[in-house]
Amino acid sequence: MDLLSATAAIETAQGATSPNLLLGIIFGCSIFGLLFAGWLVSWVLKKDTGTEKMREISDAIKDGAEAFLARQNKTILVLAAVLGVVIFVLYGFVRAHHEFDPTSTALQLAFWTTFSFGLGALCSVVAGYVGMWVSIRTNIRVASAARNSLNAALQVALRGGAVSGMLVVALSLLGVAGLFAVIEAFAAPAAVEHIPLMIVGYGFGASFVALFAQLGGGIYTKAADVGADLVGKVEAGIPEDDPRNPAVIADLVGDNVGDCAGRGADLFESTAAENIGAMVLGASLAHTADINHLGFAAGVVGVMLFPLVARAFGILASAIGVLFVKMKSETEDPMHALNRGYYLTAVLAIIGFAFATWWLLASPNNPDAWWKYFICGMIGVVNSIAFVFITQYYTEYKYRPVQFIAEQSKTGPATNIIAGISVGFECTLASVIAISIAIISSYMIGLWAFPTPAGMSWTAGGGLFGTGVATMGMLATCGYILAMDNFGPITDNAGGIVEMSEQPEEIRKRTDRLDAVGNTTKALTKGYAIGSAALAAFLLFSAYLDEVKNFGTALTSVNISEPKIFVAGLLGGTLVFYFTSLAIKAVGKSAYAVIEAVRKQFREHPGILKGTEKPNYRECVDLVTKSALREMVKPGLWAVCMPIAVGLVFKQFGVGAEAVAGFLIVGTITGVLMATFLNNAGGAWDNAKKYIESGLFKVNGVVMGKRSDPHKAAVVGDTVGDPFKDTAGPSLHVLIKLLATVTLVLAPLFI
């Protein structure tokens, strides 16, 4: 092929804009993702399930987890159904139809919004359920594989975890793209860029389910953990995961329902909401570009579907990365193998991303636009790396902050707590600087790619879409990250099974090594999740501003210096504090119930501690299930209802949409800060304890290890940090995005 015809081919490729081709790619990659997940499931299930004793424990975990999830899903679906009816009534009957609405009647808009909401909720439930279904079947196979080799165990754990990762990304793409195709075919809106407005409900449904899943699971896992630790380790003086502890199965169940199911739902809603948000911004930008004769070769649809296409390539990259993971030898650090897989995924995802920008963001009259947006995407990648490093610095015991906490444990639990809280507050600075640089630079580069047209509002330029592309860049490797994240609870459970079934020392050592790696991956992915939540939240409220415009009110300014908007902002910040309070208190209350129950069993059946009587595991499991489900409702309803209440109250003052925006923005800022604080303080406390346990911590040359006074103080800090890092923090990730989706969906009601 000579140069001329190559150029011509490139130009043809850049101009190929058929929505069917794009949808075909998205569907193709998503279905591939689902098939790959199915293959992973069958691969994992074929593995050996170990000894009878192992199966007994694993079955107990499985029963408990499935019972909890079934009941939780029932509760969530009832709540979602009620909310679905409310949305339908509000859109169909309360709110009058306006000529600028994306549909021709109010009932149509009501139908599509409610339908999207229901589908989003359902997909989220499915993603969480299947992820957990696999994970509770993987744990025993990891335990069994550990009897052969570390590499085998590592591969089983990662591939089991990857099921949920593939599923989440694929389902969210299928849902959004499917709704797009269905609405385009059946509802035939006046303009294709109105479609995202009709499917925002999908993101809201996903967030709604995710909030309750993360709250319920987070409360469950930490109530069981704190309860089991306090009454077992501290009071009865028996080791962790000891089969004599009646709460030990509840604790292992918790890892699955909290970390697997909860995080799965969380990342599902992230990707769904962010896809839609980026579509809204992309549609808006492409529309403006067309008006100004700087249109994109791929047209409005091409830009709008760009985020989905980029994510679809990410599925392929993640699948290859997962298959690639293999330890070079039995003595290699397993983390190195996981890192190699990640690097491969990242490189492939970047190549896919570059191709998608070159193809879909090409503009004949603005030939540099595509690579500028590619840079925006890379800013997202760099931001995710920065977050991983910051998280490591503040939570690993190689570095000063965790060592400082250990040092302060010498003078007791009070100084340990004070030190941990100060480290948590401190780490917000570095995190915020990273986010700030990412937002401003991607915004400026986006504007550089596509300056604000003369005489138009600042929102019409390409800056906001630049921040959206950065978010997409950050999320490109999401599938692999989620696989690493699920790796944590699976190996944790495998360790528990090995411990409880009293396997030889050698095998325990293998699962302990995997468990340690799992703790690292969990901490890293938490840093990734909050970093992407911050960037995504900015994307989402930009989408909100843009959406409001489509409903006839150009909201180009949210004037926080105006008293009413200031008060709305103040209330947004307050929701974060209040929600955190409720989430933390829920753990305290549920843990307290566990402690009382275990004490009762020890008192009434003295044989349990002697090892002659079997404890009643099921009682603890039931108790935590009931308590967690009861306690998750209040914080969840506050999160959903407060933005709605603010919108409706301030509508009476004539500033409903703007007040909600102020509420959302300050809520986001406070939420990002609070979640960063909670996650890192919790992680740092955890590792300060581990640092002391490792035997590296010395006072005047004497090793202060397990059961020393500093260790006891560090255990208190670790326990305080549990609800911080595993309940309130992750729930805040969801809250931040839920605030955005609830306002996106209900925006028309506030105007």
Place this chain on the structure above:
Amino acid sequence: MDLLSATAAIETAQGATSPNLLLGIIFGCSIFGLLFAGWLVSWVLKKDTGTEKMREISDAIKDGAEAFLARQNKTILVLAAVLGVVIFVLYGFVRAHHEFDPTSTALQLAFWTTFSFGLGALCSVVAGYVGMWVSIRTNIRVASAARNSLNAALQVALRGGAVSGMLVVALSLLGVAGLFAVIEAFAAPAAVEHIPLMIVGYGFGASFVALFAQLGGGIYTKAADVGADLVGKVEAGIPEDDPRNPAVIADLVGDNVGDCAGRGADLFESTAAENIGAMVLGASLAHTADINHLGFAAGVVGVMLFPLVARAFGILASAIGVLFVKMKSETEDPMHALNRGYYLTAVLAIIGFAFATWWLLASPNNPDAWWKYFICGMIGVVNSIAFVFITQYYTEYKYRPVQFIAEQSKTGPATNIIAGISVGFECTLASVIAISIAIISSYMIGLWAFPTPAGMSWTAGGGLFGTGVATMGMLATCGYILAMDNFGPITDNAGGIVEMSEQPEEIRKRTDRLDAVGNTTKALTKGYAIGSAALAAFLLFSAYLDEVKNFGTALTSVNISEPKIFVAGLLGGTLVFYFTSLAIKAVGKSAYAVIEAVRKQFREHPGILKGTEKPNYRECVDLVTKSALREMVKPGLWAVCMPIAVGLVFKQFGVGAEAVAGFLIVGTITGVLMATFLNNAGGAWDNAKKYIESGLFKVNGVVMGKRSDPHKAAVVGDTVGDPFKDTAGPSLHVLIKLLATVTLVLAPLFI
């Protein structure tokens, strides 16, 4: 006098607008306040100073406190001098003169701003110093008076505390009014309403000193307290205030330098900054009113000086209230006597406030304006009462939250900490609802009094001034509140002196009762301080927006949805988290030094614990002094430099003034939430411990008192709460206002 001539007299009174008369009233009341404070000092000093042993202890406290304050003031004044030079250079040589400047040359503006700054800093130092000078001489007299009667001790403590209260209010009025008079006479600015722009430096100087005084004092007091408790009570098992503890004198010194000197400087800067902010808003409103032929009878000067006149009447009211306090009998609750004094002060202050609004805010063409503004003032009063109730609910052990913390102490320190943190986060909701109602209602009523003229920006209406008047209403009883606040550390010290000089049981009981009342008044006044800080911060950034206008940029909108402003806001919230981290960590570090030093003394001089050897008190005092002064510098400089850095960096993007406003507003919101959390969590932990100590806390019918396991857990919570409620929380009150004053003063540089 018949009706007609009465009406005529009223009209004459309402129209009397000579600035000299107003300044005369302000100066007259202020000088009366100073004379009254002098009389109180001589009254207190005439009292008996007790036994030789008492004097010995009191002298040790006095020496320690004076040595600390002398060194602290030296450090602060050096920092202030450097900053003063920087301000002078920036204004005089870096920034170009503009025609809209309030002076005719750049050097003049530089001179007046720097002069105001220096005067504010100096007055703040004097107010803090004299307040503490009196308080360390009052404590022993209270201890001695307690040998005669409870009433005598109560009166001495309150009158000693009132010295600082009177001084703070009077000095801040004298400073602001004095600068006003001097600038009017010598600088002769083009328009009288430009004067406040030239004296904003006074507020900044006061805030600057207050920040360091509160930080240094707060670190000192809690480092000594935490250190003394951990090593004395927990490790050596000796009671609080035991003379064998080498850190006990440092602990008693801490009460003075933290609570008396720190709080004095804090409230001094509050009143100064708020007076100036209200003057800025008043001048602006009066100017607009004149243009629209709705001018005030008292003219621009009358409205501008209204805040000062209202406060001047508050001095008289507070003086009468203080004199009125007397117990009806020896068995009466001393709190009742203090409350009676407060009610009298409040009624008198309201009458004075009503007169001031009727006189100075009368408008012939808008005859209802004055009483509408009077309602705004009452909203401020009601808000302060609401805050006192909310604080009581969350921090007194009569109510659910503190009992919940005690309940959770049954399962150890970890659950106690989790419970306390959740209570602290929870209380932000009620507090914010109170502030929100106060801001919106006073704004709406202010607008009702004076609607936004057609075609003008929303800031031109009377709404913002309404929120300013509400702040003035809240602060009307400030003198008396401060007297109650100082009552706390004085009685605390008196109790310590009685304890250490081994007085009979009966006398200890008296000082214990006073001490308990002192704890209540301290908690209440802290609620009052944060409530007024929130309202005042709103006032101050409204003043900032208004001021920016005078420098040629109409900043009527702070668009937080714009990425750059969003990032600035995010950074504002981050400063609050980071500052809190530094403040808390400083206490941890300094306390750690104290613990090490005490352990060393115990180890090297075993006679100390046996009571045969005298501990080296001075060593501990010196150590805490050095450590506190070293540790206060970093958080203080961050607080001052970060808003400046944000302004200068974002100026490069062309949005300096708006970015600083976003930084300021989100910083304020986060600061109010964080301070409320810190204060109330700390207070609740403290009282959960006291609740258990009181013997009212039972588990299964068995009293769990001192030295029980729940009590040990509650002691950990109390210790964690110490730096929250006495270092970071109060420092944040100052930070919130410092952010406003630093931006007010440096606004011209960001444009």
